[in-house]
Amino acid sequence: MRSRYSAYAVGSGDHLFRTWHPRTRPDDVDPDGRVRWVGLDVIDCVAGGPDDSEGVVEFRAHWVSDDDGPTRRGEVHERSAFVRRAGRWVYLRTE
Template sequence: MSIPTGRHTGTCPCGTGRPYAVCCGPYVSDGLPAPTAEALMRSRYTAYALGVDDHVFRTWHPRTRPGDTRADPSVRWVGLDVLDVSGGAEDDEEGFVEFRARWSTPAPDGQQGEQRERSRFVRRAGRWVYLGPT
């Protein structure tokens, strides 16, 4: 189930502990460019958690973006840990973010798992975009 971005209040799903409105909200809801690769990765996780497919689409490099970027609606993203960041600062052209994202599915299956990835981000037209896993 997706949550309209303008209606999400409270803590940001990305794990910083900050309010959504001042954390990932400006990137996910308003389309502002993320200043770092890590900020973009966190906003993409948040978009998956909230079901905001257009943010995932627009922040994926067109060269590697699949035809369908919609998240599986039966998966609930329940936690994010950033494990390592290399490059990806405001003045960089490339960066890598390693993360672990936890998920669950509703009953009756009630499965749980995690996705671990080292993601590559690059600048395209001055904006950070997700290129893919390394």
């Protein structure tokens, strides 16, 4: 989860592509350059340990955008499901 947040923060669509399950990945995964990600709060984790094949992370990701006028702030709050695929964690879907 943290590596995917970091990929959004630095604009690394390549990392997002590699960490998104191919079954649910959209065609365009490049982050919106008008949004600046400014904080991540992990609220809860269910499973996802070294011996697990699935896990869920609840988080809040905070953003700022001032592309067309006054600065706007917001957050994304979701529970994301991850699965282990070929030994690596990949994002599957929002719960």
